[in-house]
Amino acid sequence: MPTPPKFLGIHASPPNWLRWLLTIIPFALLVIIYALASDTRQRENPSDKLLPTASKMYDAMQRAAFEENARTGEYQLWTDTGASLRRIGIGLGIAALCGLLCGLNLGIFIGMEHLFLPFVTFVSIIPPLAVLPILFIVFGVDELAKVVLIFIGTFPLITRDIQLTVKKIPREQIIKACTLGASQTSLAYRIVLPQIMPRLIETVRINMGPAWLFLIAAEAIAATNGLGYRIFLVRRYLAMDLIIPYVLWIVLIGAVVDSVLRLILRTRYAWYLESQE
Amino acid sequence: MKKGIRSLIITAAVSVLLASQAIAGSTHRIAWSHYTGWEPWAYIQESGIMDKWAKKYGLDKVEIVLVNDYVESINLYTSGQFDGCVMTNMDALTIPAVGGVDSTALIVGDFSNGNDGVVLMNGSSVKDLAGRKMRIVQLSVSHYLLTRALDMNGMKEKDLTLINTSDADIASIFASEVEKDPKAAVTTWNPLLMQVRNVKGANLVFDSSQIPGEIIDCLVVKSSAPEALKKALTGAWYEAMAKMNSPAGSKEALEVMAKSAGGTLAEFKAQLKTTKMFYAPAEAAAFAAGEQVKKTMDYVRSFSFEHGLYGEGAPSKELVGIAFPDGAVLGDKANVKLRFDKTYMQMAADGKL
Secondary structure (H helix, E strand, C coil), X not given: CCCCCCCCCCCCCCCHHHHHXXXXXXXXHHHHHHHHHHHHHHHHCCCCCCCCCHHHHHHHHHHHHHCCCCCCCCCXXXXXXXXXXXXXXXXXXXXXXXXXXXXXXXXXXXXXXXXXXHHHHHHHHCCHHHHHHXXXXXXXXXXXXXHHHHHHXXXXXXXXXXXXXHHHCCHHHHHXXXXXXXXXXXXXXXXXXXXXXXXXXXXXXXXHHHHHHXXXXXXXXXXXXXXXXXXXXXXXXXXXXXXXXXXXXHHHHHHHHHHHHHHHHHHHCXXXXXXXX | CHHHHHXXXXXXXXXXXXXXXXXCCCCEEEEXXXXXXXXHHHHHHHCCXXXXXXXXXXXXXXXXXXXCCHHHHHHHHHCCCCCEXXXXXXXXXXXXXXCCCCEEEEEEEEEECCCEEEEEECCCCHHHHCCCEEEECCCCHHHHHHHHHHHHCCCCHHHCEEEEECCCCHHHHHHHHCCCXXXXXXXXXXXXHHHHHCCCCEEEEEEHHHCCCCCEEEEEEECCCCHHHHHHHHHHHHHHHHHHHCCCCHHHHHHHHHHHHCCCHHHHHHHHHCEEECCCHXXXXXXXXXXXXXXXXXXXXXXXXXXXXXXXXXXXXXXXXXECCCXXXXXXXXXXXXXXCCHHHHHHHCCCC
C-alpha cells in the first residue's frame, strides 16, 4: 500500500512539523514582502511614512504604551484600548443578551414568531452605516450612539441565529417535556435555554468581526478616544508607524477574545462540539 | 523542492516591488480635491486648457485627477502616486515634507479670508468657549485656526474639550445637536461653515479673516518634477485665473466651477468672497516672497510640532527645513523639504510662459 502524500491531493496527511510550516508560510511571506518593500522605500527616502521599518513601529508603539503623552498626560494605548473595549463589550454584550432572549422566544412561541420574525429579518438587512445620520439624531453622537451602532449591527443577526437553532431542536423532545409536566416557561428556560448557550457563544464569536467594524466606524466619525479614533486621527499625517501596530494590536485582542470564547466552549460545552462533528 | 520554494518567494517579492515601482510613466498626474479655491482645476481640465499647455511644453499628457477625500489625496501624493497635489501650507509641511518628500509650493492660489471659522451657540466671543465641547477635525487647519483664536484671547486648548468629528458629518451633527446642547460649538471650513452658521442661534466668533494670509492654499509638486511640468501647470492656472477675473469670460468659467463644487453660481460666488484669490501672478509671487509667509510658517511649524504632527518622537521643530524665495531657511538647512518658489509665478507675471 502506498503511503499517502504529505501535501498534495485529497489524501494528503501532512506530518506535524509540516502542518506548522504550512501555517507559518503565508505569514512569513507577508513579512518578507513587507520588509523588502519597506526597505526599498526607506532607502530612497529615510523619512518615508507609508511603509515604516519595524524599529520605527516599535518606537511609536513604545511611546504610545509606556510614555505619558505630554499634552494629555495619558498612556495613549491603554486609554484607547479601555475605551474601545468598553464600547464593544457593552454593545455586543447587550446584543447577545437581547438576541438570546428574543431568539429563544421567537423560536418557541409560534405567535411571537409571526409577529416579530419578519420584522427582525427586515432590520437585519438594513446596513447600519447607511442610516447613521438617523442614529445620530436619535441617540446623539456620544458613547450611547457608538454602543447603539454596535448593538443594531449585531442584535438582529444573533436573534435570527438563535431562533434557527431553537427551531432545530427535535419537536419530540419538546413534546416529551410537556408530557412530563413542564410548564411553557420552564420548557423555554430549563429545557431549551441550556441547549442553545453554546450556539450563543459561537454566534458572538462570529459577530465580533462586524462589532469591530461598527466600533471603528463610530469612533472615526466622532470621538475623543478609542483605537479607531487614534487610527483615523493619525491618518491625517500618514503615521503608518502607529497605524500598523494599532491594527496588529486589534487583531491580537480579537484573537485572544476568540480563543477565550473557544476555551469556554471546550470546557463547559464539550457535548456541543462533539455533536457538531 | 526547497529551491523551488525559495525562488517562488523571490519571484513573488520582486513582482510586487516592480508593480509598485512601475507607476511613474511619461504622463503626469496631479491630484486635487474639492474646495472653493481649487475648483479652477475642474475648469482647467474640462476646458482643455491643461491639454493645450501640456502640448506647448512637449508633455504627453497632464491628468488632473479629482480625489474625493482631501487627506487621502495628500497621502497618495506623499506615497508617490502623483506628481503634485493641492493642499494648505500646513498640510504641505506635516505630510509630504515631514514624510521626506521634497516638495515645492509651485502656485500660491489663495488664502482663506473667512473660509474657516469658529461657531458657537449662545455665545458671542472666543472667551465663551471655556468649558465647552468643541466639534472639530483635529490636526487640520481648523485645529490651527482654533489654536490661534485661543492664543489671541489668552486661552489654552485645555480650557475646552475637543471632539474629533469627521468633516463628512460635522455639519449635520452640529445641526442636530443644538436642540439638546445649548452650548454646542464647532470649528470648520466652507461650505460646511455656511451650513452651521445658518443654524438658528449660532454665532461666528472667529474666522480666518482675523488671521489673514495664514491659511494658504497651494499647488504642491515634487521639487524634482520636470521644468516643463512646472511651467505647464503654472501657465494653465493663470490662464484660468485670467478667465475667472475677466468680465467677458468669467461666467462660463465660474459656472463650470460652481457645478463642480456642487452648488449654484450664487453660492460659489459667495464662497469666493471669503477666499482671497490671487488672480494676478505678480500678486501671488509677491505674497510668496513676502516676510509674512515666513512668520506664518513659523507659527505653523510650532503648532505642528507641539501637536505631534512631526511624529511623536521627533526631536524638535527644526527637523525639517522650509526654504523661502529669498534663500532664507527656517529649520534644518541640510534637510530642506518644503520650498516656497516664486520663479514660475514670476515667469507668468512677466509673460514668459
